[in-house]
Amino acid sequence: MSRSRYANRRLFFYFLFGVSATLLLISLFRIQVVDDSYKLSADNNVIKAVTLYPERGYIYDRNGELLVTNQRAYDLMVTPRQVKKMDTLNFCRIINIEKEYFDKQFSKARRYSSYRASIFIKEISKQTAAQLQERLYEFPGFYLQERTMREYPQKSAAHILGYVSQVPDYILKKNDRYKKNDNFGMTGIENSYEKELRGTQGIQYLIRDVWNRSKGNFQDGKYDSLAVNGKDLELCIDIKLQKYAEQLIQNKKGSIVAIEPSTGEILVLVSSPYYDPNLLIGRSRSPNFNRMYKDENKPLFDRSLLAEYPPGSTFKLLNALIGLQEDVIYAGTRFSCDQGWRFSPKLKIGCHAHNSPLNLTESISQSCNAYYCYTFRRIIEKYPTAEEGYDNWRNHILSFGLGNFLNNDLYTGRKGRVPSVDFYNRQYGKKRWKAPTVISLSIGQDALVVSPIQMANMCAAIANRGHYYTPHMVRKINGEPLSDSTYTIPKHTTIDKKHFKTIVNGMEKAFTSKRGTAKTARVKNIEICGKTGTAENPHGEDHSIFIAFAPKENPQIALAVYVENGGWGSTWAAPIASLMIEKYLTDQVSNTNLESFILNGNLMDKEDEK
Amino acid sequence: MRNNRSLFANIDWTLVLLYLLMLFFGWLNIYAANYGEGTHNLISMSSEPGKQLFWIGTSFIWILLILILDGKFYTTFSYLIYAVMIILLIGVLIVGKEIGGAKSWYEIGNFSMQPSEFAKIGTLLALSKYLSQLNINLGKFNTQIKALSIIAIPILFIMLQPDAGSAIVFASLFLVLFREGISNIYLVIVGFAIALFVITLKLELQTTMAIVTIIAGLFAYLLKKNKNSVKPAIISLILALGFVQSVGYMYSEVLKPHQRNRIDLILGKIDDTHGAGYNLHQSKIAIGSGGFTGKGFLDGTQTKFNFVPEQSTDFIFCTIGEEWGFIGSIITIGIFMLLLFRLIILAERQRSAFSRVFGYGVATILFCHFFINIGMTIGIMPVIGIPLPFFSYGGSSLWGFSILLFIFIKLDAYRMEILR
Numbered sequence A: 001m002s003r004s005r006y007a008n009r010r011l012f013f014y015f016l017f018g019v020s021a022t023l024l025l026i027s028l029f030r031i032q033v034v035d036d037s038y039k040l041s042a043d044n045n046v047i048k049a050v051t052l053y054p055e056r057g058y059i060y061d062r063n064g065e066l067l068v069t070n071q072r073a074y075d076l077m078v079t080p081r082q083v084k085k086m087d088t089l090n091f092c093r094i095i096n097i098e099k100e101y102f103d104k105q106f107s108k109a110r111r112y113s114s115y116r117a118s119i120f121i122k123e124i125s126k127q128t129a130a131q132l133q134e135r136l137y138e139f140p141g142f143y144l145q146e147r148t149m150r151e152y153p154q155k156s157a158a159h160i161l162g163y164v165s166q167v168p169d170y171i172l173k174k175n176d177r178y179k180k181n182d183n184f185g186m187t188g189i190e191n192s193y194e195k196e197l198r199g200t201q202g203i204q205y206l207i208r209d210v211w212n213r214s215k216g217n218f219q220d221g222k223y224d225s226l227a228v229n230g231k232d233l234e235l236c237i238d239i240k241l242q243k244y245a246e247q248l249i250q251n252k253k254g255s256i257v258a259i260e261p262s263t264g265e266i267l268v269l270v271s272s273p274y275y276d277p278n279l280l281i282g283r284s285r286s287p288n289f290n291r292m293y294k295d296e297n298k299p300l301f302d303r304s305l306l307a308e309y310p311p312g313s314t315f316k317l318l319n320a321l322i323g324l325q326e327d328v329i330y331a332g333t334r335f336s337c338d339q340g341w342r343f344s345p346k347l348k349i350g351c352h353a354h355n356s357p358l359n360l361t362e363s364i365s366q367s368c369n370a371y372y373c374y375t376f377r378r379i380i381e382k383y384p385t386a387e388e389g390y391d392n393w394r395n396h397i398l399s400f401g402l403g404n405f406l407n408n409d410l411y412t413g414r415k416g417r418v419p420s421v422d423f424y425n426r427q428y429g430k431k432r433w434k435a436p437t438v439i440s441l442s443i444g445q446d447a448l449v450v451s452p453i454q455m456a457n458m459c460a461a462i463a464n465r466g467h468y469y470t471p472h473m474v475r476k477i478n479g480e481p482l483s484d485s486t487y488t489i490p491k492h493t494t495i496d497k498k499h500f501k502t503i504v505n506g507m508e509k510a511f512t513s514k515r516g517t518a519k520t521a522r523v524k525n526i527e528i529c530g531k532t533g534t535a536e537n538p539h540g541e542d543h544s545i546f547i548a549f550a551p552k553e554n555p556q557i558a559l560a561v562y563v564e565n566g567g568w569g570s571t572w573a574a575p576i577a578s579l580m581i582e583k584y585l586t587d588q589v590s591n592t593n594l595e596s597f598i599l600n601g602n603l604m605d606k607e608d609e610k
Numbered sequence B: 001m002r003n004n005r006s007l008f009a010n011i012d013w014t015l016v017l018l019y020l021l022m023l024f025f026g027w028l029n030i031y032a033a034n035y036g037e038g039t040h041n042l043i044s045m046s047s048e049p050g051k052q053l054f055w056i057g058t059s060f061i062w063i064l065l066i067l068i069l070d071g072k073f074y075t076t077f078s079y080l081i082y083a084v085m086i087i088l089l090i091g092v093l094i095v096g097k098e099i100g101g102a103k104s105w106y107e108i109g110n111f112s113m114q115p116s117e118f119a120k121i122g123t124l125l126a127l128s129k130y131l132s133q134l135n136i137n138l139g140k141f142n143t144q145i146k147a148l149s150i151i152a153i154p155i156l157f158i159m160l161q162p163d164a165g166s167a168i169v170f171a172s173l174f175l176v177l178f179r180e181g182i183s184n185i186y187l188v189i190v191g192f193a194i195a196l197f198v199i200t201l202k203l204e205l206q207t208t209m210a211i212v213t214i215i216a217g218l219f220a221y222l223l224k225k226n227k228n229s230v231k232p233a234i235i236s237l238i239l240a241l242g243f244v245q246s247v248g249y250m251y252s253e254v255l256k257p258h259q260r261n262r263i264d265l266i267l268g269k270i271d272d273t274h275g276a277g278y279n280l281h282q283s284k285i286a287i288g289s290g291g292f293t294g295k296g297f298l299d300g301t302q303t304k305f306n307f308v309p310e311q312s313t314d315f316i317f318c319t320i321g322e323e324w325g326f327i328g329s330i331i332t333i334g335i336f337m338l339l340l341f342r343l344i345i346l347a348e349r350q351r352s353a354f355s356r357v358f359g360y361g362v363a364t365i366l367f368c369h370f371f372i373n374i375g376m377t378i379g380i381m382p383v384i385g386i387p388l389p390f391f392s393y394g395g396s397s398l399w400g401f402s403i404l405l406f407i408f409i410k411l412d413a414y415r416m417e418i419l420r
């Protein structure tokens, strides 16, 4: 191939490129290999990005009692490459770890990066940190990073508050604002108000030398930012009452939910067994969590929000109200009861012994089953088909906030179940069922389930004579009252106000009448209205239920009490409810015998038969 | 000769392979430069590594387009493309967005585009077209002026932005004229001018002028018998003194203080590790602390936290130097040498002057970027912001370099179809 003219000048280009490359390589060789001063400079010039952790928001109860605060904790950090020869045994002694553990953690850190800092030991105590701080100069490469941990001075309300831990991986993946080892509210209020509580992290770039001495801010703090503390919350909870409730239900399984009917504010939310929230902070969190997770009584399970039980006889209140609203019964309506209701030899509902016939008020105070079988049939059979009648009945029930999420500010919850027409069509076949088929709905059994908080809300709706406010947990954020209309606009039930009078009277008579189901739990000078219930438990002894509100006029508290395996509602649940009410309204308890009976009651060994 | 018409027929796989290698290694280092404590989601459209992936992907689309287009396209439309590029360069002075005191960028939605990166392509096409005319003679003054004008016009507009880095890259295209036969004298003059420039700035003005005069005197003494050389010698002396004088003037009057500072730093006249020298100092620490084998991928400490400015664009070599050490330096420089030598070899095998000029142009531009960029990170070149081809983060430069390289690869693949 013949070369074009001046082709030899290509050699100039080879020469130029070659010389330039050589020049660069020589300079680089000098800087990178021969000259050590740059390596020293780099060591002398390690920038430490110090995260400034914001203080997580404090949490108070409705009376300003501090429920959640923060305490200082320290992460011991290590930058493996900076670690020089040191007295390892002494180091281990100061921070109280084994040599093997040291080696394990150190190689873990080195695997992560030998040039960049990682956590050597998480959340060491203040005391250890203080001892170590003094001698840290002996251990180059190690430093302490301050962070905050939660502290729960009341040792109470663990389920409500939830716990904080390192942000889990699934959050890290989808949310850019979190970094590994950041705090994150996992459950409870810590979770549902994470956004308000967390605050914003700041960052400070410090120049440190090899001995970890600060040489000031990098570029005069040009890249630094301040931490913004989280917002403080004021809960609706009355911690004094909450603690009293916890005492009453100790050694029993179940839950207590109390609501202020005029606002929907949750006064008490107890699930038992409960635990001290301080068990789930710092290094002891994970062993404690595992232990409780395996506990067969499931202390981590929040029964007040997640357990679903049949409402039992408390449900008669709603059926009475619907009966009145649908004009199928009136206050004077009497039904006879011969130890129950019989439809056919196969289909009957039993009842306890009482006078017969009873009127509406008495049917509530004495909790007659037969009365409600008749009422329920009339409600359903008012319409041409069972489906229409049932659907109408169901709409009334749903208007009390049952069968669906409450859509409140709690981090978890259950819909419960008010069976739909479809549900029964699937179970029995279309047009193959009628009112008698589902007759146990009249006394709150069958496929019906509700959670304790829904039950308390239902009670609040009755106390308000026909409306409720969505039960919620937080009243104020940084001192500002919550303005969310979800919690300020009343939700109306389908029942007219006038129908409540008879029902409420019946509830009062449960305490005052000598045949009332809750007469042993009555409190002098307080007009309490309540209804017992028993949830059938196929696995063992029935669950004891009681809902109540007081005072009768302008109610200040409405509550639902569940005691698992407690038998009759009147045995455990009703006394607990009345003690709670008296304590809340008068700040004292008159019937100390009853109180000590409840306090000492232990149902924990009443296991479900498996 | 059209026996194989597939898209990839006859293309030089060595160049393609080197290209892909550089993209890959470059991207790794952009990733590392952005990697810091607690960062994650690095591969998203809001992060530099993520965006760079997008630029790489779109570059491949350009490449496909270039390979599909007929080789004749470039010769036919060279002047038109050149004209469009010049208009874009003028336009940016009017509607461009000012970043860091220079109007070098068009802003379109979320993306910015730097027209000077694409003007390189137009200029090189026009130069190739002009020099490939039959009977072109670079010995003629007229031809020289025209050829130089093709290079000078874009330089003029780029200086108005102002963007000294890009202007120098365009000026380097002069080397292509040298290959095409312009007289040696010019190269010698340019060489002397650069030397004088450095000496003038390094020493005092008067000292330099004295040295020049003494050297001229020596020459005059050596050449005293050759009467014919007296006149050119005197003219040269006057020109040299004038040049020194004007360099001195430019240095003290035209250059802005920060530019003067940068030059002083390179020349070692000042030793400043906190002011203007801060960046260079940090850059050298980063590269130097890498040692022979480097700190390891993602383990750099100096190229995080903004120690080094513009870590993933103009100073990407700091990350290479810190995390891959001297071995990384050898690899990077080695890859560039392979690329440049291969380009010259291929340029020489072209049958058409157009393709040859274009090949030399590509090599010259890439070399200029490569040498100045790495040179500035280690302080043997002034800090003028030009990217390291195929390594630095940025869409305009990646597109520009990819298009340049692949137009040449296409021309090379097409060479058999060109009749001599």
Ligand SMILES: [Zn+2]
Pocket: A337, A339, A340, A351, A352, A354, A367, A368, A369, A370, A371
């Ligand atoms: Zn009865």
